[in-house]
Amino acid sequence: xxxxxxxxxxxxxxxxxxxxxxxxxxxxxxxxxxxxxxxxxxxxxxxxxxxxxxxxxxxxxxxxxxxxxxxxxxxxxxxxxxxxxxxxxxxxxxxxxxxxxxxxxxxxxxxxxxxxxxxxxxxxxxxxxxxxxxxxxxxxxxxxxxxxxxxxxxxxxxxxxxxxxxxxxxxxxxxxxxxxxxxxxxxxxxxxxxxxxxxxxxxxxxxxxxxxxxxxxxxxxxxxxxxxxxxxxxxxxxxxxxxxxxxxxxxxxxxxxxxxxxxxxxxx
Numbered sequence: 001x002x003x004x005x006x007x008x009x010x011x012x013x014x015x016x017x018x019x020x021x022x023x024x025x026x027x028x029x030x031x032x033x034x035x036x037x038x039x040x041x042x043x044x045x046x047x048x049x050x051x052x053x054x055x056x057x058x059x060x061x062x063x064x065x066x067x068x069x070x071x072x073x074x075x076x077x078x079x080x081x082x083x084x085x086x087x088x089x090x091x092x093x094x095x096x097x098x099x100x101x102x103x104x105x106x107x108x109x110x111x112x113x114x115x116x117x118x119x120x121x122x123x124x125x126x127x128x129x130x131x132x133x134x135x136x137x138x139x140x141x142x143x144x145x146x147x148x149x150x151x152x153x154x155x156x157x158x159x160x161x162x163x164x165x166x167x168x169x170x171x172x173x174x175x176x177x178x179x180x181x182x183x184x185x186x187x188x189x190x191x192x193x194x195x196x197x198x199x200x201x202x203x204x205x206x207x208x209x210x211x212x213x214x215x216x217x218x219x220x221x222x223x224x225x226x227x228x229x230x231x232x233x234x235x236x237x238x239x240x241x242x243x244x245x246x247x248x249x250x251x252x253x254x255x256x257x258x259x260x261x262x263x264x265x266x267x268x
Contacts, residue, residue, distance in 0.1 A: 019151065019175035020242035021204045023159040024196055030175040030204060034077065037152055037176075039136045040214065041124075042074040043067075046171050048153060048213035050136055050225055051075055054129035056264050058138075059212035060228050060251055061091040061122040073124065081127035086263050088256070090119030106239060119187060120230045121251050123263050138253045138260065139217050139224035144184040148200070149191065149226060150216040152176045155209020160195055163242035164207055177204020182247075189215070189227050189252045195244035206232070207242045215250045227251050 021030050034040070041049035041057050044067065049059030057073065064070055064085060072079045094114055102111045154174040158164030178200045179191040193205040206213065206229040215227035227250035232241060253260070 019153050019155075019177045019204050019210065020158050020160065020164065020193065020207045020246075021175070021177060022196060022199055022202075023161040025202065027157075027175075029202060030177055031173055032152075032176045034174060036174075037214065037216075038076050038133045040075075040152060040174075041212075042154075043212065044070060044073070046155060046209040047211045048229075049073065049124060050212075050214045050228070051130060051133055052135050052138055052225065052260070053264055054131065054135060055126045056135075057124040057126065058225075058228065058253070058260065059122050059124065060230050061087050061118075061120045062093075062230070063212035064122055064124070065091070065093060070124065073126075075130055076133050078132075080130065082124050083127040084125035086123040086125070088119040088121045088259065091122070092118035108233075112233060115231050116188070116249075119256070121228065121253075121256050121259075123260065136214070136216075136223065136225045137221070138257055139219070139226045140254055140257055141217075141219075141224075141226075142184070142254045144181045144189045144217070144226055144252070144254070147181050147217055147226075149179055149181055149189075150176055150218070150223070151179065151204065151206050151210070151213065151229065152216070153206055153210030153213040153229065155207055155211075155213075157207065158242045160193060160199075160242070160244035163240040171209055175204070176202075178202050179205060184252060187252055187255055188230075188249045190247055190249040193242075193244055193246045193248070205242070205246055205248050225253060227253055 039051040047063035049057040
């Protein structure tokens with residue numbers, strides 16, 4: 001995905017942000033140490049993934065395809081070699097022509113339609129199994145609608161009133177925010193960044209640099225990985241990403257559980 005798109009969309013890390021927060025809550029309430037979620041994977045430069053098996057990382061396809069190659073990632077502050085990259089066969093890279101049209105007119109209708117029809121998921125096979133960090137299991141439930149989720153990332157940041165600038169740093173401090181799933185079907189589960197007084201106490205959303213980061217569900221079995229940060233609706237932010245009202249859509253991993261299992265279980 002073109003670098004400009006990464007900036008324009010979110011966040012998506014594409015893009016998405018190191019978590020955009022409420023304007024009336026102190027930023028320190030959102031910041032967390034890396035030990036809170038050791039399975040978080042840092043991609044080179046920006047973007048994330050999640051360790052889901054000792055030798056496998058899941059991420060958003062757009063978060064890795066803009067780079068010429070990925071030789072290593074960081075997990076728990078340790079560099080880990082990458083042996084193989086597997087992009088879902090249904091991933092669609094937006095053409096530059098369509099991006100140029102959307103940026104010049106701010107009509108994202110067709111661009112958004114293409115994003116919605118794409119399978120934005122990829123797997124990284126590490127050169128060696130990770131033995132010092134526990135993987136996170138993928139949620140198999142398809143009942144995400146109405147559930148409270150956690151989003152984690154260290155991309156760009158801002159608040160719901162001002163948003164953030166496309167040129168802001170896409171790697172800052174690790175933050176966690178909460179939101180409520182407003183729609184879940186097929187490839188996607190989405191949420192809206194609500195403003196007070198309708199917002200959750202630590203309401204927030206993702207932005208540029210958070211792509212591929214975890215969307216987590218708290219269950220009786222502990223935290224499960226329900227999704228991955230993918231893209232935000234450009235038209236919902238009035239040309240400024242990260243503001244209240246932004247709708248963010250995330251890769252819905254319950255939809256891809258069979259694909260993930262088929263890749264991981266296949267013989268090398």
